[in-house]
Amino acid sequence: MGDNIADGLSPVLPELSGLLPDLRGMDIASLLTDYARMAKILSVMDAARFLEENFASAQNLGGRENLLRHACCSVAMDGDVLEFGVMGGQTLAILCDEFEDRPVHGFDSFRGLPEDWTHDSPSGTYSTGGQVPTDLPSNAKLHIGLFEDTLPTYLADSDAPVALLHIDSDLYSSARTALFGLAPRLRAGSLIVFDEFLNYPGWRRHEYRAFMEFVEAFDVEFRYFSFASSYLSVAVRLDSAPKVS
Ligand SMILES: C[S@@+](CC[C@H](N)C(=O)[O-])C[C@H]1O[C@@H](n2cnc3c(N)ncnc32)[C@H](O)[C@@H]1O
Known part of the structure; x- marks a missing residue:
């Protein structure tokens, strides 16, 4: 896995982009009070960080x-x-x-x-x-x-x-x-x-x-x-x- 943010995120981009149609048109205040959507975004980011730190040679x-x-x-x-x-x-x-x-x-x-x-x-x-x-x-x-x-x-x-x-x-x-x-x-x-x-x-x-x-x-x-x-x-x-x- 590469050592910049884009490379680190690329494994989970399908998951993140799956959320995007849902988010388009939402104003930021609504997003910030939507716990379920924010929790999903945070969990994808957390998984991305975990992958970057632990899966360097994994397929x-x-x-x-x-x-x-x-x-x-x-x-x-x-x-x-x-x-x-x-x-x-x-x-x-x-x-x-x-x-x-x-x-x-x-x-x-x-x-x-x-x-x-x-x-x-x-x-x-x-x-x-x-x-x-x-x-x-x-x-x-x-x-x-x-x-x-x-x-x-x-x-x-x-x-x-x-x-x-x-x-x-x-x-x-x-x-x-x-x-x-x-x-x-x-x-x-x-x-x-x-x-x-x-x-x-x-x-x-x-x-x-x-x-x-x-x-x-x-x-x-x-x-x-x-x-x-x-x-x-x-x-x-x-x-x-x-x-x-
Ligand atoms: C997500 S489903 C399995 C799906 C399956 N592998 C598939 O892809 O077709 C989870 C299953 O785990 C069983 N299960 C979870 N914990 C269990 C436990 N402690 N003892 C027995 N069955 C359990 C549930 O009954 C359920 O059928």
Whole structure:
């Protein structure tokens, strides 16, 4: 990434320009009292600064599906592929497609977010009313229930390392449950894709926070591997296994 403001901002320009039609015609007084719009602008600026400081050698993959597929192609170790947050199975199907020769484990209650997330995403958001997707590829293995209930059963049944972990469950608590629970199975070379890591109001309180706490708790070395400038996702690659006592 370059070292001037224009270069630093360019990864998030699609996001910023998406806000511009909305802002055109608004007088400054209205904008300054519109908390939601200002919060969005501030979060994009905060994400831009974060990218400039932390993603110097990471690839910009543009959108979330590109980022997810690129992470799959970059896996260079044996091991399990896991997704936390399945809902309709859209991203689980991508993982199944990329890893035809491995089982892909999908975790979800199908009851939506168990807690409030952002202003417009209260608990229950994304619920399918308990309905499980029926048209999933044959290598998809579902673990139905809250992560804190289903993860211990998975861990008891498999001692395989985790090659790729996709966290698409939005909340701090859900990401923390997955990361801390899987710490004994993550290795140097494991890839973790976070679907909502940055670039929305409150991003520092959710997946980002859970990952920072995981890094600190298990003394993990990692690098930012890629990001999606038109979305909220990033991928990280672990350079050391979590130190689990
Ligand atoms: C954004 S949706 C997943 C979208 C999906 N990956 C896709 O792109 O098609 C988030 C899902 O996470 C699930 N979820 C979040 N926290 C959870 C938890 N602690 N236990 C079980 N499911 C959870 C919700 O039920 C919801 O279906």
